[in-house]
Amino acid sequence: MSQIRIANKQDETHIRALAKEAHASISKEFDLDGGDADLKNIEWTYFGHDGVFLVLEVDGQIAGYAGAAKLSDDAIEIKRLYVKPDCGPSLEGLLDMLVDFARKMDYSLLECAQTAAQFAPADMLSGKKFENSGGRLILNV
Numbered sequence: 001m002s003q004i005r006i007a008n009k010q011d012e013t014h015i016r017a018l019a020k021e022a023h024a025s026i027s028k029e030f031d032l033d034g035g036d037a038d039l040k041n042i043e044w045t046y047f048g049h050d051g052v053f054l055v056l057e058v059d060g061q062i063a064g065y066a067g068a069a070k071l072s073d074d075a076i077e078i079k080r081l082y083v084k085p086d087c088g089p090s091l092e093g094l095l096d097m098l099v100d101f102a103r104k105m106d107y108s109l110l111e112c113a114q115t116a117a118q119f120a121p122a123d124m125l126s127g128k129k130f131e132n133s134g135g136r137l138i139l140n141v
Contacts, residue, residue: 001059002057003057004094012041014062015053015065026118050105053065054067054097056087066082075110077110077112091119091121091124095125102139110130
């Protein structure tokens, strides 16, 4: 049984462990004091900045996550997007929920950071109408 739900403080340890696993899968170092510092305090980084952080739970275990934070009054950025390889189809569900969140919060642009895009199939992003604009992946919502 799987579900997508809003992350909470108790999920942070599991999310960081999964992020470390994701980074290892692409031979990238996980750095909680550098580029991955947003995962130190998910509630403050995402919810505290007009964003959202979701987790995919499969049989009671976190198997994926997606996070977006405000860039400006008009734009929100997907900073995190990953699911374990055996849960691939759920990635689209997480992405759909981020797009829906952006619309409901009246953002006009949804940007997908390169760090998040490297875990999402390019055809899935283009299928959702993300367009490359000066090296940035942008969706008009």
